[in-house]
Amino acid sequence: MLNQRNLIRALGMGYVIIFVVANIIGSGIYKKIAPMAAELHSSVWILVAWIVGGIITLFGALSNAEVAGLLADTGGEFIYLKKIYNRFFSFMYGWSLFTVIQTATISSLAYVFAQSLNSIVIIPGIHGPLQHFTIGGIFYPFQDFGVKLTAILLILILTGLNISGLKSGAAVSKAIMLLVLTGLITIVIFGLSSRTAKPANFMDFKELTGGTVTLSAFYTAMLAAFWAYQGWVSVGFIGGEVKDPKKNIPKGIVTGVFIVIFIYLMVNLTYLTLLSIPQLVHIHESGNQIAAIEAVRTFWGNGGALFISSLILITTLGCTNASILTGARPYFAMAREYLFFHGMGKINRASVPSNSLLWQGIWASVLVLSGTFDQLTDMIIFAVFIFYGATTLGVFILRRRMPEVHRPYKVWGYPFVPAIFILFCIGLFLNTIITRPREAAIGMILIFSGIPVYFLLKRKYSKFKAD
Numbered sequence: 001m002l003n004q005r006n007l008i009r010a011l012g013m014g015y016v017i018i019f020v021v022a023n024i025i026g027s028g029i030y031k032k033i034a035p036m037a038a039e040l041h042s043s044v045w046i047l048v049a050w051i052v053g054g055i056i057t058l059f060g061a062l063s064n065a066e067v068a069g070l071l072a073d074t075g076g077e078f079i080y081l082k083k084i085y086n087r088f089f090s091f092m093y094g095w096s097l098f099t100v101i102q103t104a105t106i107s108s109l110a111y112v113f114a115q116s117l118n119s120i121v122i123i124p125g126i127h128g129p130l131q132h133f134t135i136g137g138i139f140y141p142f143q144d145f146g147v148k149l150t151a152i153l154l155i156l157i158l159t160g161l162n163i164s165g166l167k168s169g170a171a172v173s174k175a176i177m178l179l180v181l182t183g184l185i186t187i188v189i190f191g192l193s194s195r196t197a198k199p200a201n202f203m204d205f206k207e208l209t210g211g212t213v214t215l216s217a218f219y220t221a222m223l224a225a226f227w228a229y230q231g232w233v234s235v236g237f238i239g240g241e242v243k244d245p246k247k248n249i250p251k252g253i254v255t256g257v258f259i260v261i262f263i264y265l266m267v268n269l270t271y272l273t274l275l276s277i278p279q280l281v282h283i284h285e286s287g288n289q290i291a292a293i294e295a296v297r298t299f300w301g302n303g304g305a306l307f308i309s310s311l312i313l314i315t316t317l318g319c320t321n322a323s324i325l326t327g328a329r330p331y332f333a334m335a336r337e338y339l340f341f342h343g344m345g346k347i348n349r350a351s352v353p354s355n356s357l358l359w360q361g362i363w364a365s366v367l368v369l370s371g372t373f374d375q376l377t378d379m380i381i382f383a384v385f386i387f388y389g390a391t392t393l394g395v396f397i398l399r400r401r402m403p404e405v406h407r408p409y410k411v412w413g414y415p416f417v418p419a420i421f422i423l424f425c426i427g428l429f430l431n432t433i434i435t436r437p438r439e440a441a442i443g444m445i446l447i448f449s450g451i452p453v454y455f456l457l458k459r460k461y462s463k464f465k466a467d
Contacts, residue, residue, distance in 0.1 A: 019325075021256045025184075029228055030312050036225065054261035063391070069250040081390060091450065096386075096447045103363045109320040110316070159361030194298070227377040228264065250409040274298045275295050279294070341457075379440075382440050389425030393422055396418065
């Protein structure tokens with residue numbers, strides 16, 4: 001019999017907005033402009049990609065907000081998909097969260113934290129033949145092992161913090177977010193007012209009609225933008241701990257996404273003012289540089305590089321913490337439905353799902369050893385947009401199935417806004433298979449590995465409910 005103690009509804013609208021912003025603003029704001037430059041080779045097209053990425057994210061958030069307002073509970077998308085489709089599909093989403101989407105997000109953020117720390121204080125690694133050990137010629141677990149070990153330690157420490165209680169984790173997220181916003185505003189003010197000359201091709205609008213950017217290249221660049229916007233949906237995972245969730249979650253999601261879109265546009269405009277496209281491409285090709293550090297270095301020198309490295313440490317610390325805090329809730333909800341392993345449905349004396357947090361932290365630590373930052377992020381976006389599209393399709397399904405039910409929030413621009421988002425998800429899915437086949441294949445393997453697990457669980461638990 002599962003421990004049926006209930007979670008405590010302790011979080012108001014302010015914390016919902018904090019969770020949305022803290023889950024979104026992570027490593028992407030500092031790193032992803034460089035791979036976008038390598039794909040698009042145009043400052044104006046890069047800014048367009050950020051704008052389109054923000055608009056599409058907002059369309060998805062608006063659509064998700066209607067579903068969240070109708071079905072809000074602990075587990076987020078897992079609960080939504082179970083009610084829209086069936087237990088099998090919702091399990092596949094939850095399994096994908098555990099195997100790749102949420103855990104790889106935690107791994108990626110922790111890895112960037114460790115990289116930034118390494119730029120300030122050199123972290124010793126492993127030398128000799130072990131660092132060249134490979135699995136299938138794809139994974140090099142002991143390469144940059146010192147950095148990876150630091151990332152793993154961060155994951156385990158923050159996991160322990162969140163096991164101690166929700167309020168302590170939420171307070172950390174709030175404090176870190178305020179520091180990050182202050183730092184980003186500082187960069188924008190000093191960067192845009194600096195005397196550094198703008199690059200020759202800065203915001204050349206003629207490039208929009210030059211025909212040099214293909215639709216496929218634009219979609220591929222959007223993988224980078226969407227990683228930077230990724231995370232807004234995670235607030236739904238803690239629906240069971242939010243006061244008046246059917247009101248506060250939709251409003252919190254939309255407000256948080258609007259805040260992030262504005263911040264991203266201003267910060268990336270600052271980068272493009274300070275760095276030329278060839279410089280950004282070189283940063284991407286180097287593999288060990290971060291665009292934000294090089295941009296700040298142009299007007300504050302090495303002291304500026306130390307400042308931005310410290311800010312990246314704080315940002316990724318906050319986003320990793322927020323991702324750990326919210327990410328474990330779906331597995332808890334799944335276990336309560338006999339759709340995950342028995343122990344994941346227990347909560348401790350602090351009223352948090354401690355076992356779910358622990359196993360999430362262990363698997364995220366394993367993923368740190370598995371690949372590079374861009375490998376992980378492209379794989380995440382490919383996988384998560386499958387389910388984002390499915391949830392948005394649920395807006396149409398629920399309107400038809402439950403027409404008379406009160407909706408605290410209805411998506412603006414229905415049916416066009418959700419339809420556009422669904423079409424974009426399909427395009428992103430197909431383009432990733434073509435342009436990033438390795439990441440797409442690994443993502444699909446991890447997702448489909450849940451099929452035998454589902455039937456094993458169905459056989460194991462006598463209380464397993466039929467679809």
